[in-house]
Amino acid sequence: MFQSHTAHSHLLAPRDYSAPEVYAAEQRQVFRRAWNVVASVDQLAKPGQQLAIDIGGIPVLVRNDAGTLRAYRNVCAHRHSLVAPAGFTCQSKLRCQYHGWEYGSDGALSHLPDGSSFKGWKATNARLEQLRCEAAFGLVFVNPTAGSGSLRAEFGSVSPALDQHFVDLSLRWIQITEHDVNWKIIVENAVEGYHVPMVHQQTFVTYQDERFHDHVIEPMFTQYHDLKSAEPARPRDVAIDRLLFRSKRLWGYSHTHIFPNHLLSWAGFYREWVIVEPLGPRRSRRIGYGFMPNDLRASGALAPLWRVAVGEIARRTRKMADKILGEDSSLWDSVQRGTEASPHAGVLSAREERVAAFQQWLVAQRDSPGATSAAPITG
Numbered sequence: 001m002f003q004s005h006t007a008h009s010h011l012l013a014p015r016d017y018s019a020p021e022v023y024a025a026e027q028r029q030v031f032r033r034a035w036n037v038v039a040s041v042d043q044l045a046k047p048g049q050q051l052a053i054d055i056g057g058i059p060v061l062v063r064n065d066a067g068t069l070r071a072y073r074n075v076c077a078h079r080h081s082l083v084a085p086a087g088f089t090c091q092s093k094l095r096c097q098y099h100g101w102e103y104g105s106d107g108a109l110s111h112l113p114d115g116s117s118f119k120g121w122k123a124t125n126a127r128l129e130q131l132r133c134e135a136a137f138g139l140v141f142v143n144p145t146a147g148s149g150s151l152r153a154e155f156g157s158v159s160p161a162l163d164q165h166f167v168d169l170s171l172r173w174i175q176i177t178e179h180d181v182n183w184k185i186i187v188e189n190a191v192e193g194y195h196v197p198m199v200h201q202q203t204f205v206t207y208q209d210e211r212f213h214d215h216v217i218e219p220m221f222t223q224y225h226d227l228k229s230a231e232p233a234r235p236r237d238v239a240i241d242r243l244l245f246r247s248k249r250l251w252g253y254s255h256t257h258i259f260p261n262h263l264l265s266w267a268g269f270y271r272e273w274v275i276v277e278p279l280g281p282r283r284s285r286r287i288g289y290g291f292m293p294n295d296l297r298a299s300g301a302l303a304p305l306w307r308v309a310v311g312e313i314a315r316r317t318r319k320m321a322d323k324i325l326g327e328d329s330s331l332w333d334s335v336q337r338g339t340e341a342s343p344h345a346g347v348l349s350a351r352e353e354r355v356a357a358f359q360q361w362l363v364a365q366r367d368s369p370g371a372t373s374a375a376p377i378t379g
Helices: 020-029 151-165 183-190 235-244 300-339 350-367
Strands: 036-040 049-055 058-065 068-073 087-090 109-111 130-136 139-143 169-179 213-217 221-226 250-258 262-268 270-280 283-293
Touching: 020 270, 020 350, 036 049, 036 058, 036 270, 036 283, 058 139, 130 151, 139 151, 151 221, 151 250, 169 300, 183 250, 183 270, 183 283, 183 300, 183 350, 213 350, 221 350, 235 300, 283 300
Parallel strands: none
Antiparallel strands: 036 139, 049 058, 049 087, 058 068, 068 130, 130 139, 169 283, 213 221, 221 250, 250 262, 262 270, 270 283
């Protein structure tokens, strides 16, 4: 059931989807204070592998240091160069690309080339700023703001469900696309089903009746549980699942939005973690990490056949994910263009109450830097 039965005010103005000053405020007050996915664990699995990216306008370097993942502000203490160039690289030492200053795992300067030319200067405080970094759920997270809160603590009460569904998984694909739209266009599209009959005529076809919806509205996340898809499975499907996997399939579909930009799905053996990364006021990158269980019943002479069967399931699942994304993204440009010309305030139905909850949270973050949640939706 829906949490409310009334229309909701659209709290974001049309200009909030394109104004440079709004984008800048969100970078400072939202993304610099959030846990951001930077890569899959597999992408940084070997010692020396590292990734340089921007989070909220801050250059960040994430590095596998002898098996331990650590994150630093990617700025050398010497003359401010980026320590590592953008993207993935692999280096045996944490060394600045400009003059070769080297740093230890704690960020402190460990080697100063031509040290004699720095006579009279003490390197005591020369170090890289360390940032919070955690590996969880098959992904690597970084929070650029100092603090003591852990990832699970700051994700709140959804963490036990993540520990249940995102465990012992194998990364099967990474889906990366870029779009000339504001990041909120993509997020809001993902958390409402009101558009389904118009946009998803080849996949979902139409939205479910309210009695099959279970909406959850919490301070740090919202969820949609499809109650109709949780009906008992056909015996044939159960038999195939038991033949291929040791784990038990989760019958039913659930979608979770962890604020600000984490979009998670779980259904059957399929798990997906999508992030929407702001690249500019009108530019975004969408990255989807697709997972399936690790516990394949693959042994003996039939092991190759089992792996082929599961690979085919993953291929078909990815194909469907691509099709759904194609349907959604075909309208994003129109929505973006409309926000740049709209004279309307906007309104949200009860079916779009997850959008309303997200907007409440976002406005609270932008207007009150110390805020952590929005008021619950009632009606």
